[in-house]
Amino acid sequence: DDGNVLRFHVDYFKGGGVPIKPGEALAKQAVVEAILARHDRASNRRRFNALLATASIDDAIAYYDLFKALQAQKQAEDGDDLPLNVACIFSPPAEGNRDVAQLQEDLPQEKADNRKEPNRKKEALKAIMADYNRQYGVNFDIGTFDLYYQDVQKRIKDQKYPNSDLPHDKKIDLTIVVDMLLTGFDSQYINPLYVDRHLKYHGLIQAFSRTNRVLHGAKPCGNILDFRAQRKAVDDAIALFSGEAGERAREIWLVDPAPVGVEKLSEAVQQLEDFMQSQGVDCRPGEVASLKGDEARATFINCFREVQRIRTQLDQYTDLDPELRETIDKLLPEDDLRAFRGVYLDVAQELKARQEKTPDPNAPIQQLDFEFVLFDSALIDYDYIMKLIVRFTGQPPRKQKISREQLIGLLAGNAKFLDEREDMVEYINTLTEGKGLDEQAIREGYECFKAEKNARELAVIAEKHGLSPEALQGFIDSILSRRIFDPDALTELLHPLGLGWKVRAQKELELMDDLTTLLRKQAEGQEISGLEGYAQ
Template sequence: MVQEYESEAQLENQFMKRLNAVGYKTVVIRDEQALLNHFRDILNHRNIKNLDSKPLTDTEFSQVLNEMVGSRSLYEIAELLRGSDVQPYGKIAIQRDDNSQVYLEFFDGHDWTNNTYEVTHQITINGKYENRYDVTVLINGLPIVQVELKRRGVDFTQAFNQIIRYRNESFRNLFRFIQIFVVSNGGNSRYFANGDGNLNSNFMFYWTDENNNWLNDIDAFTASFFIPSRLHSLVAKYTIFDKANERMLIMRPYQIYAAEAILKQAQEHPEENGYIWHTTGSGKTITSFKASQLLSRETDATKVIFMIDRSDLDLQTAKNFNSYLPKSVSNQPALDRTENTYSLVRQLQSNDSPLIITTIQKLNNAVSGSRYKDVLTPFHDQRVIFIEDEAHRSQFGEMRKNINQWFKNAEHFGFTGTPIFAKNVGADGRTTETLYDKELHKYLIKDAIRDENVLGFSIQYIGTIKGKNIAVDDEKVPGINTKEVYESDERLRLIVQHILLNHDQITSNKKYNSILTVSSTAMALKYYQMFNELDPKHHVNVTTIFTWAANEDDAQEKQEQDVTSSRHGLDKVIDDYNNQYKTSFSTNHFADYFADVSKRMKEHSDRTPDDNIDVLIVVNMFLTGFDSPKLSTLYIDKNLRWQGLIQAFSRTNRIEKKTKPFGNIISYRNIKKETDDAVKLFSAGSQEDFFVPTYDELAGKFADAITNLHQVVSTPNDVDRLYDLGDEELKKFVLSFRDILKTYNKIRVYDDFSWNKVKDNEFTAQDMESYRGKYFDAYHHIQEHTDTKGEKASVLEDIDFQIELLETDKIDVQYIVNLIKTINLDSKDNTDADREKIKRLLDNADSMELKSKADLLAAFLDEVVPQLDPDANVGTALNQYLAKKRNEEIYRFAEETKVSTDELNEQIASYDFYGHTDSQKMTDALSNAGYSFKEKINLKKKIRTFVLNTIDRFTMS
């Protein structure tokens, strides 16, 4: 009989052969001890000179493992592997048995050829359960990439779920060095970074060639991704460390190709400029950071200046910049938000600051006056390279001309998501190409949507001239465009009523937030007043923000309303804001108000609804450069076109969870033609994938899904009998109801959707809830039915239940720790507000795991946080505090039991590494302390309980 599909074992063997072909040697490693022995042999060989030809003893190798892994987080291990400006790549120091110190090198991050590349498979680890890993890629004996395979035809997300299970159950010791996961079913392959906390399947990435063509098949993927020089570059070069959130980011292929294209252009054609066209939301900032670093390290440029527009620099953006980059020599942040030009000039003077980050405004100030002429004159003829973020906005005016005249030997590399072409050119007639010469790499919005790096858009046009919900077409509204009609109280009332009636449904019960963009500051205030009038109890939290001078550029409006009245109006808004959120802002300190609004928009949470902003009314602010996965909806009551339209739409399409299926655009203006024109221009002629299915298409899909479900079970109660019929039948229910969940998650945001329109009332809202309960039961049934080897007996073992479509987020340990790490230390008021918010969540915690740690976290908030400097790393301070408290508890227990702290630490380490305490060592230690046989039995139980409780209490991920 001919086998229809390649088996998983065949796929694995073929994959191993492909890795051999591109340069990996196969080694046989069956278990954890064999892995340790193999790494030890390679480490001895690599450091034979440093070790004076004397291999590491058992005691010394234990030191190595403790130094490399110990109690380090995955983030800290990743930093150790790559090194830093202070700490060299992959090196540690240990003390030898003869008390001499020796440095050991275990990874060369500079030269890929100075490393050993190997592959093994089917390593078995015995922990809580027995886990057998498919394929492990080793560099210098360290497991760096873990590959999980499923046979062709099987959903490859099963491999993702399996990795999560292995990671939770048995990834310990050297396996904590895994940096990258790869999953594949032969025909579909993805990669993603390892890290602390929960991993999100939404951030599994495609690998592509330079033209953004998928290399999905495992053979094509291997021939590009796993070439040793490329894998080495991914680990050593194309990694970003987000210090604020303590997470490691592996760059995506188009980001890598763009950075490499810039470096190549600078090295081979220094006389030419260039630009990168990467769509909004694709991570241009990370790409430009990396390009800047490479240029500063691998060219002879005197300075590399990363230049942005101040209007893009909100508080969170500044923190991101400083999070990704090291501090300057003066121990100041790499980027500050002040207007202090002297700090920039000092960086230009310093030989220790090859990479400078600044705003175009600050640099223009430095070169425009005479104050710093002597300092800056040498730069006239020196090689300076500029990296310019959001090139379409800030690089076309007088400031750019002034900078060019001063830095005459400069090269410019621009990044833009929406280039200027002949069709959308401004008054000065200059396009992106005329300014930057050459397009170096392109990644369009259609590519990003296809790759699931950003979301597509659902666009609804709501007629407002003749009444609520009258459809807008090309003929209906264009002739009615007078200011009087568009700004009438009656029309605004209809729009506000529509938002209030539909906002909960559109935003998944306010799980997400929205922006309402309007035509002027006067309209922003008018809308704000209308919301207060129609929603006096503030069911929907609304505020507005604008710069009162910059937006009042309409001549007629200036006659009707001057700048002062706009500012007074905003003062009243901020007074309301202070009452709502217990803050103390004013227009005199507008930047602080802006920072707080930005933070609340980004940290929107269904856990603390009173702290949220649900609808933010803006004119132009927040429509460019503002990135927040929690922003799902854009309400439009102004005319948008070309790059302004795409930029505004793109605020809503950041990937978050499956509960956010697309960016939701609701327009109260007839901008359909403008939308089609802009999409066509910025998708290089193709509109494919930009728009999600229409309501009618989704309604048909929803009806089909209901029919499929009813073919499996007629009623919710019928699900119960499936348990007796076997897992195959239960699987049919799970898959059919999951299809309903996925479609419902998309269709629910449409105005046209209501339950009485669904399938001739054959499927009701009550049916939905009843089936949800049965689906939950099936999920928990699968979770509980696991045999002692960790293998689920059910055919449902690795189904992706997409459980987040069923339940809202819980307040768990990871969520609280993430909030603590992002505490705002800029001022005492902000710090205290963040502390009180977190303490309220701790007080209301219903998670037993969180309750066991709540007193520790609350004490840290009260004792440590108020004493931290504004530029302190809260995550590091928390880790230090927990280590101190853990040591104190170990010391107290040691005093009580007369067991040494060293012995207790060894027992904790043993449980951390091997999943059990070392019973014999414990017996020996108690015998040495003089305990009787009976006392030893009781104390061993007591010590084991203490070890388990200590690990549980002080583990925060």
């Protein structure tokens, strides 16, 4: 109720239209297929990672083998399919090991399971750990289980790093568990939780709470997909733990159901339309440029950010039926939504730059929170875009799965590419459809394109300020190599001009005003210490 943790969205899986009796177990293959079909949506396109809570060690082993087999089959059918990185963890038979025996005091299901056919379970765990070693280039075994456990936890938490800093293949998308990690383990990046085991009261709340740590606007709720039809167990648990506010249990614990969320989206879209019409323009992305003044553009930012916030939440719901999806699409068609995102980012970037330079705390733009995180995607990164460009150039136009316009739209609507978007769009516009370039040629071509463009921009700046292009390039290279701005090097760069100190100080400001954007773009998102003083 106080906002320190998120509410939950609980989807009770319908089993393909066949009602599931409360507590009844589905066929495991149906569960795996459902997770594979829904995971990108439930995890906000792999921005987050997930847990699958299973009823026993035997179930965990069976699930691990099924994920392995079905994903191999999917990859054989579609080479572009990006498989989930699946890990599995459960404690081995104690066999006199005091550390494991102590660990299992808090793992009642695993302790009981390991009493039956312990050798078979140990062999299965060895095979799972061998796969893990191959995937991540490590070397764990049963004797170093505790280190394996720590490594799994670390890789789950590593989800916080973008793929540009830590490649996707070094992370974990889904961890299959029995008792481990369901209590006491916290990561803001766990969301969703898939449930195929009986849960009730405190255990249910504990398990669900792995998903509801507050992070940012792209994580609006803890996302639960329950495969055991445990609606009554959920209602009983949240009522019990709501204290005197028991009559408000669902309001306190659960987010709006999908139909209510769609209604709120409709209201937000209507508010955006009303505002645009009040400004004398149609509610179309291309008309945003016609808005006059900071107050009008600030209002657009607030209106569309609310549309995107609700859409982000609905996009993670796994229980949207076809009718609701159609309603959402009609409210703001995908092409319009993508175009509005691009316009939003353009306006937001401009206003944010001016926000930093405006001393008046009462100015309309000073009150804005741009929430760029709502306009980002973990899945759509540099490598993903490069592969799409290969697909775009590698097939005749009639066979293409993606057009030039769709590619540019993806870039325009994603905050990750704010600094590089212009270069990427210009590069894509130089390419010929169906030319048949491979990924290496695309990447090398893009790097050459950027280098040539940077050289042209640098030459213009050098000429403008009366500097040698070679000296200016050396100054930039020194900053980028250390990621530190050196004021003394700037003074040294301007020394040949023979300026007095007052004129030189002004010249430094003018030069850095031209260089700051170029430096930040070439730093590719990494911070340059000391440069912030020139952003004012």
